[in-house]
Amino acid sequence: MTAKWIYVLEELGQEHLELVGKKCANLGEMTKLGMRVPPGFAISVAAFEEYMRATGLGAGIAACFAGRGDELRKGVQAQMDASAVVKQMMADTPLPPALAGEIRRNYEALCARFGTSDVPVAVRSSGAVSMPGQMETYLYVRGVDEVVSRVREVWQSTFNTRAIAFRLEKGMPVDTAPIGVAVIRMVNAKSAGVILTVVPTTGDLDHAVIEGNWGLGESVVSGEITPDNFIVNKATMAIDRKISRKTRWVVSTGRGTSMADVPADMQDRPCLDDKEIQEIIRTALDVERYFGAPQDMEWVIDHDLPFPENVIWVQARGAKYATPRKEADADYIVDQMARLFRT
Amino acid sequence: MTISNGHDVGGLSAVVPGFEFDEKTDLAQSPAWFLDGTHSVPPWTPLFGWFWINFCRHGMQYGAEKLSLPTVKGWDWRFKNGGGYLTLLLVKTEAEQKAREQRFREAIRPFVENYDTLWQSQLDEILARYEELKELDLDKASNIELLDNFEQTINVCRRMWEIHMYMMYGTFTAYILFENMCRNLLQIDDTHPLFHKLITGFDNKVLQVDKRIWEFSKQAEKLGLSEIVLKSEPKDIVRNIEKAPGGRDFMQGFRKFLNEDGWRMQRMSEMNMPTWIEDPTPPLTNMKQFIVKGGGFNLEEERAKLGREREEAEKEVLAKIAPEQKGWFTTLLRLAQKSGVFSEEHDHYLDLYMHALMRRSAVGIAKRLAAASTIASADDIFFIVPEEIRRVALAPEQFDLKPVAAARRAAWNEWCKTPNPPVILADGFDMNQAMAVLVKSNDPIALKVVVGSMPVVRPELKADLHGTCGSPGVAEGRARVIMSEDELAQVQPGEILVAATTSPSWTPVFSFIKGVVVDRGASLSHAAIVGREYGIPVLMNVFAGTQQIKTGQRIRIDANMGALFILDK
Numbered sequence: 026m027t028a029k030w031i032y033v034l035e036e037l038g039q040e041h042l043e044l045v046g047k048k049c050a051n052l053g054e055m056t057k058l059g060m061r062v063p064p065g066f067a068i069s070v071a072a073f074e075e076y077m078r079a080t081g082l083g084a085g086i087a088a089c090f091a092g093r094g095d096e097l098r099k100g101v102q103a104q105m106d107a108s109a110v111v112k113q114m115m116a117d118t119p120l121p122p123a124l125a126g127e128i129r130r131n132y133e134a135l136c137a138r139f140g141t142s143d144v145p146v147a148v149r150s151s152g153a154v155s156m157p158g159q160m161e162t163y164l165y166v167r168g169v170d171e172v173v174s175r176v177r178e179v180w181q182s183t184f185n186t187r188a189i190a191f192r193l194e195k196g197m198p199v200d201t202a203p204i205g206v207a208v209i210r211m212v213n214a215k216s217a218g219v220i221l222t223v224v225p226t227t228g229d230l231d232h233a234v235i236e237g238n239w240g241l242g243e244s245v246v247s248g249e250i251t252p253d254n255f256i257v258n259k260a261t262m263a264i265d266r267k268i269s270r271k272t273r274w275v276v277s278t279g280r281g282t283s284m285a286d287v288p289a290d291m292q293d294r295p296c297l298d299d300k301e302i303q304e305i306i307r308t309a310l311d312v313e314r315y316f317g318a319p320q321d322m323e324w325v326i327d328h329d330l331p332f333p334e335n336v337i338w339v340q341a342r343g344a345k346y347a348t349p350r351k352e353a354d355a356d357y358i359v360d361q362m363a364r365l366f367r368t
Numbered sequence: 369m370t371i372s373n374g375h376d377v378g379g380l381s382a383v384v385p386g387f388e389f390d391e392k393t394d395l396a397q398s399p400a401w402f403l404d405g406t407h408s409v410p411p412w413t414p415l416f417g418w419f420w421i422n423f424c425r426h427g428m429q430y431g432a433e434k435l436s437l438p439t440v441k442g443w444d445w446r447f448k449n450g451g452g453y454l455t456l457l458l459v460k461t462e463a464e465q466k467a468r469e470q471r472f473r474e475a476i477r478p479f480v481e482n483y484d485t486l487w488q489s490q491l492d493e494i495l496a497r498y499e500e501l502k503e504l505d506l507d508k509a510s511n512i513e514l515l516d517n518f519e520q521t522i523n524v525c526r527r528m529w530e531i532h533m534y535m536m537y538g539t540f541t542a543y544i545l546f547e548n549m550c551r552n553l554l555q556i557d558d559t560h561p562l563f564h565k566l567i568t569g570f571d572n573k574v575l576q577v578d579k580r581i582w583e584f585s586k587q588a589e590k591l592g593l594s595e596i597v598l599k600s601e602p603k604d605i606v607r608n609i610e611k612a613p614g615g616r617d618f619m620q621g622f623r624k625f626l627n628e629d630g631w632r633m634q635r636m637s638e639m640n641m642p643t644w645i646e647d648p649t650p651p652l653t654n655m656k657q658f659i660v661k662g663g664g665f666n667l668e669e670e671r672a673k674l675g676r677e678r679e680e681a682e683k684e685v686l687a688k689i690a691p692e693q694k695g696w697f698t699t700l701l702r703l704a705q706k707s708g709v710f711s712e713e714h715d716h717y718l719d720l721y722m723h724a725l726m727r728r729s730a731v732g733i734a735k736r737l738a739a740a741s742t743i744a745s746a747d748d749i750f751f752i753v754p755e756e757i758r759r760v761a762l763a764p765e766q767f768d769l770k771p772v773a774a775a776r777r778a779a780w781n782e783w784c785k786t787p788n789p790p791v792i793l794a795d796g797f798d799m800n801q802a803m804a805v806l807v808k809s810n811d812p813i814a815l816k817v818v819v820g821s822m823p824v825v826r827p828e829l830k831a832d833l834h835g836t837c838g839s840p841g842v843a844e845g846r847a848r849v850i851m852s853e854d855e856l857a858q859v860q861p862g863e864i865l866v867a868a869t870t871s872p873s874w875t876p877v878f879s880f881i882k883g884v885v886v887d888r889g890a891s892l893s894h895a896a897i898v899g900r901e902y903g904i905p906v907l908m909n910v911f912a913g914t915q916q917i918k919t920g921q922r923i924r925i926d927a928n929m930g931a932l933f934i935l936d937k
Contacts, residue, residue, distance in 0.1 A: 202539075231484045260484035354696040355480045358703075359473050362545050366438035366469065366810045 030072035031127050034065055034209070045069045046205030051341060058315060060338045062306060064138060065146065065209030066131045070153070072124055073180055079121040084199065086111050086184075090200040095336045097193065104189045111184040120173060122166030128176065128208075129169045135210060143167040144210055145277070148175040150182060151205035163240065165211055171280075172208060179206045195342040211277070214324050214339050215328040216296035217242030218252060220309045225317035225346040228253070230319065233257045233306055237296045239287055240274030242323055242339070249273065249284075253296050264302060268295045301326060304336045312341055319344040377406045383414040383753055383776070385422045389792070391450035399794035401446065404479040405888065406817070406869045407637040408850060409781040411450020412748035414640045414776050419525055419726060427529025428813075429457070431537040434530075436471035440811040442533070450780060451788035479538040480699065483706055490531045491554075497524045498631075506732030513760040514733050521729040522754065528722045532714060533813075539707035540812035543892060546704035547627040549697065554688060558891040561840030561928055565681035567705050568900040569674035573574050573713040574875055575901060577629050581651055581876065582667045584622055585658035591618055597656050602857060605652045622648060632720035635853045636871040638748045639727040653857055654876035661861050661880045664753070674903055685812060712897045733761055740764035748773035751780065793841035815890040824930060831931035833910045838896030841905030843883035844935070845922040847917045864925065866917045870895040878902045883925050885913045885932060907932055 037045060037053025045053075049067035056062050077083030089110055089234055096103050119125070135219045136144045148163040161182040163175045182188065183202040192199045218237025223230050235255040238244045254267040274287045297305070305324050313320045323340035382388045394401065403409070429442035441457040459465050461786060478486045501524060504517045558564050588597055591614045598756050600608045609615040623645075630644030630651065634910040644651050681702070689697050713810045734749035742764040743749065749757075751773040760767040793802060806814045825834050846862040850856065853874070859865060861880040868887045871894060878884070882905075886895045889908035899906030905927035913932070917923060 176509055230482050258484070260488040352697050355477065357696045358480050358542075358545070358700055359477055361549075362476055362541055363438065363469050365541065365545055365548070366465070366472070 028069055028071035030069055031073060032067045032069060032152040033131070034062065034067065036287045037067060040362050041166055043070070043153055044205070044285050046153050046207075047342075048149055048151035048340075049205050049207045050151075052207060052209065052339075053313075055338055055341050059225050060312070060314065060341070061334065061336065063210045063212055063340040064135060065207060066135070067151065067210065068128065068176060068206040070205055072127075073205075074178075075124055076120055076180065077201070077203075078123070079117045082118050084311075087200045089114070097199070100298070101186070101190070103185050104193070108184050108186045108189055109134070111180045115184070117178065118323075120177065128173055132169050132172050132208070135208075146172060146210055147209050148172065149207045149209075150179045151207050153203075153204070164243075165277045165280055167280055176206050176208070178254060180204070209339070212325040212339070213328040214241045215326045215335075216240065217323070218245045218296070220305055220324060221319065221344045221346070222309050222313045222321050222322075223344050223346045224256070225344065228346050228352065231259055233259055233309060234296070235302060235305060237324075238274055239291055240276050240295050241282060242325060243275045243282065244273060244284070246323075255297070255302055257302065259306075259310060262303065262306065266295065266297065267341060268293065271296065277340055291321060292345045297326070300332060301336060309337070316343065319346065321345070381753075381755070382419050384447040385423070385755065387445060387447050389446035392811075394446055395792070395794040398444070399797040400805055401453040401455050401792040402802070402806075403788050403790045403792075404452040405790060406871070406893075408450065408452040409787070409868070411780065411788065412452070412638060412781060413450070413640050414753055415452060415730060415750045416637070416723075416726075417447050417452070418753045419522075419639075420452060420637065420809055423447050423526045424452075426526060426580060427531075427533035427746060430530045431535075432457075434534050435475045435537050435541075436468045437537060437541075437811075438465045438469040438472055440809045443811075443814075443872055446745075446751040448792075449688075449784040453788075453792060456780065456805060456811055456814065456902030458805075466837070467815070476538060476541065483703060487535065487706075487710065490535060493752055494524075494528055494531055494717070497527065497617045498725060499727065500524075504732075506728070508704065508737075509732070511736060511762050511764070514729075514736065515758070517853060518729045518733055518754070518757065518761070521726055522829065525726060528718050528801075532718045535710060535714065537704055537812055539703075539710045540816050540892060541704040542700065543707040543711075544812055544815060546707075547891070549700060553693070553697070554685060556839050559837040560829075560928070562681055562685070564837075564840050564900045565677050566701065567678075567708045569671070569676075569678040570705060570709050570901075571671070572709045573716045574898075575671070575712075577716065578654075578875055579653050579667055580629065582658050582879070584625070585655045588618065588659065591615075591934055593618060594659050597652070597659055600656075602649050602653055605656070609652075612727050613929070619648075622652070622717040622726055626651065629716075631724040632716070633724060633727065635855070636715065636719055637723070639730065640747065643724045643727060644915060648695075651876075657861065657876065657880050657937045659860075663848070667879065671901075676711075682755075708900075711892045712894070712901070713924065715894070730757075733757060733848055736761075736765050737769070742767050742769050743773050744770050748777070766872065795798060816890050825839075826929065826931065827928075829929060829931045831929075832934045833885075833913060833932040833935075835910035835913075835927075835929055835932060836906040837927040838884075838889060838906035838908040838926050839899030839904065840919070841903070842924070842926045842928065844903050844922065845882040845918060847885075847923045849914055849917055849919045849920045851914065864923055866913050866923075867895075868914055869893065870898075878904065883907070885910055885917070885923075885925060887911055889914050890916075896912055 032045060034053050036058050037050055039050055039054045039059055041053060042050045045067040048248045052062055075314045090107065093103060093107055097107060116126040136142055145165045145167050148166050150161045161179045166172055166175050181354060183204055189199060190200060216237050216239050219236065220233060220235045222232055224232050236245055237251055237254040240254045244250050250271060250273050251269040253269055270292050271287050272292060273284055275282050276285050309322055320340060321342050321344035325339060327335040327337055424447040432440055439459050443454045444457055446453045459468060464693055500518065502522055504513060506514065513652065550563055551557050588594055593609060593612055593615060595610050596608050597605065597777050608621050623638055626645050628904060632644050633641045634650050635641060686694060730749050731746060734746040737743045738746045756769060760769060791799065791802060809937035823926050843864060845864045847866050847869050848859050849866045856874060856877060859877045859881060863881050864883040864885065865881050866885045869889060870886060875898055879902055884895050884899050884906045887910060889895050894909060895906050905925055907925045907927045910932060917934065924933045924935060
């Protein structure tokens with residue numbers, strides 16, 4: 026079976042990692058688990074390859090890199106030059122009509138579900154391997170032309186200088202790095218943030234940590250503000266709250282987003298109420314049980330929907346957390362326990 | 369005639385088939401069998417003994433195997449004249465010990481890393497199973513449904529003991545390690561007052577139930593029911609309250625509380641007495657004691673004080689621990705504290721609750737059997753065993769178990785008159801050797817509940833009896849010697865309780881007595897844990913307390929020094 030260019034999220038799961046990239050495969054898996062995920066579609070690696078093949082760009086880019094040879098390895102300047110040239114080549118090359126048409130049909134289908142002609146979407150890169158500095162994301166993208174153009178920009182980002190340097194360093198082919206793209210409906214975020222089902226700094230598996238702020242989640246993951254912090258005991262569900270003064274938030278500007286001041290009356294109010302916290306932790310623990318490992322997940326509270334439909338998920342992945350100290354302590358205790366039985 | 373061995377006696381089959389004590393074969397298997405004095409004195413009824421011997425035994429072997437304890441495979445149990453006799457199953461070769469130790473390292477890890485989640489999941493599982501058992505309306509059920517409920521009860525009992533012993537072996541292992549570490553790093557052991565402060569002052573389910581009863585005593589005072597409660601004889605207390613103005617509503621609230629938390633009987637390890645739900649007299653008597661104690665007493669304040677003392681003790685101790693050791697020491701301290709909580713509240717969730725459900729299911733069948741004249745009265749059920757219940761449950765009118773029940777009841781009455789020996793030893797094997805086997809097993813439960821540490825005799829104190837400190841403090845008062853639960857209602861506020869051991873169902877008296885003396889016990893025995901939680905001194909392992917002290921004598925106990933003085937000899 027040949028790979029399709031576009032898949033709706035419901036068609037995808039973990040097994041499609043190579044085909045649509047990590048982010049899209051995850052969103053598909055989350056949908057299968059019954060989590061509330063914003064509707065949308067994934068543009069596959071096959072679509073990227075079609076763009077490169079049908080337009081002749083692939084051969085052109087390969088020739089461009091081949092011509093530079095070893096020079097590329099010598100310095101950042103050569104990599105910057107190559108990046109600029111290749112990205113310009115892509116900027117000058119529109120998508121093949123058949124491919125652009127596919128994206129249009131899928132976007133219009135999404136619009137139709139919400140009874141509007143320009144439903145705002147997030148356009149996010151979805152690489153098969155994690156490549157730092159390559160995660161381009163465009164929020165509040167509206168209208169089909171804008172969507173197609175942002176998709177091409179995500180593809181361009183695989184030729185960012187940093188991405189080129191990364192591939193060179195890892196000995197990967199430099200002239201091609203197919204990635205997937207996720208196009209999902211924007212949630213009208215009242216508040217957003219993350220939950221980790223482990224305390225990342227200590228490796229404490231008995232507690233989960235929720236952090237959140239008003240508005241879109243970008244302000245929380247960026248680390249620019251001090252978010253509200255909730256520590257939840259996973260066994261008893263007891264909540265320990267640290268409510269911070271939240272002065273800045275990320276809001277929609279209609280097309281795109283910006284950082285703005287939080288209205289004074291909201292700054293000291295918790296960005297989640299207890300039942301929202303309980304719903305978040307309940308789902309997160311279900312997912313943790315399903316994967317058998319601590320999770321790092323991103324949630325959004327929708328401004329317009331009633332509880333609990335307003336709790337929406339945009340990311341779920343295995344959590345990274347500090348284990349050395351805690352593990353060493355546990356190792357020591359286990360070792361001493363074993364000694365108790367030596368006669 | 370005694371019904372004691374594996375053979376049929378007088379036409380009666382064994383009480384616990386396969387597990388009747390048989391001197392010849394059992395002493396060949398192990399030279400020392402110890403009586404479980406905590407649970408099987410006075411002797412069990414046959415039906416209860418059947419459950420205990422079968423499944424406590426299974427649970428211990430399950431727990432030891434699941435954790436792959438390196439030196440012990442749990443305990444083996446036998447039934448003899450209503451007594452439970454136990455011996456340890458030692459791992460025989462060093463090679464096997466080594467192999468088991470490898471697996472043990474993996475198996476014990478969840479206790480260290482994830483204790484709360486572990487215990488909660490076990491608790492959720494067993495409570496869900498209890499709810500399933502309770503779904504059946506026994507009065508309306510068919511005989512088929514009743515027997516099925518009984519079979520399910522047997523299965524749930526088996527599972528309860530698996531969880532019980534898996535958790536107990538795990539938590540006690542942690543507790544013993546913490547105690548060893550305290551000895552090495554702080555030069556204190558688990559009879560030291562500072563040690564007790566470190567593991568005291570936590571809430572647990574048993575204390576929550578006591579608190580509810582205390583709250584009811586406050587409500588009774590407010591409603592003007594105190595006088596009625598104080599004047600009533602135990603047998604009239606329910607009726608008198610219900611006759612009083614506001615009393616009916618009060619009792620309704622009290623019964624609602626019992627429907628949740630009253631799944632227990634006066635004696636922990638028996639099923640022949642009514643549960644609190646069937647007969648609220650025992651908890652109402654406990655409530656009466658709170659009223660006797662008077663208005664000044666505030667259970668919540670007492671508890672908060674112990675919590676603060678613990679925090680102080682933690683600070684004091686952590687200041688003495690080197691920074692690079694604080695990480696694991698703190699983890700282990702928390703785990704030891706949780707072991708103490710488990711040790712106390714598992715009695716509520718596991719033993720007491722399950723035994724109440726066993727009674728519920730058995731009594732459901734008993735009513736049918738009595739109605740069909742299969743047995744003479746419903747309480748004959750405690751003198752027949754599941755093999756016989758299975759035989760008759762679906763067509764009870766076809767069978768007559770009256771002679772069997774009567775013969776066993778007669779035998780049981782004999783058992784109650786003649787105490788079982790505390791230990792049965794093979795020829796040429798003495799008590800010291802027997803204790804050495806217990807110690808050699810490294811069995812955490814044997815060490816923390818059965819053996820305990822031996823008292824240090826300090827001649828300069830000129831004390832009458834020596835013991836170990838189960839809970840710190842000094843107290844002076846009138847002695848009250850109690851040999852069984854039936855005598856519990858005699859205990860008066862301000863007395864010092866003297867007993868062989870205590871059981872969790874005795875908890876309420878701890879709130880109004882001054883101190884406790886027990887013949888046997890270790891730091892995780894019930895008397896020690898509850899004494900610490902109530903902040904009263906407990907002197908343990910005095911061995912001859914119940915023999916040498918008489919009710920009414922004034923005594924002084926100094927648990928810190930491990931000394932007991934009889935003041936009016």
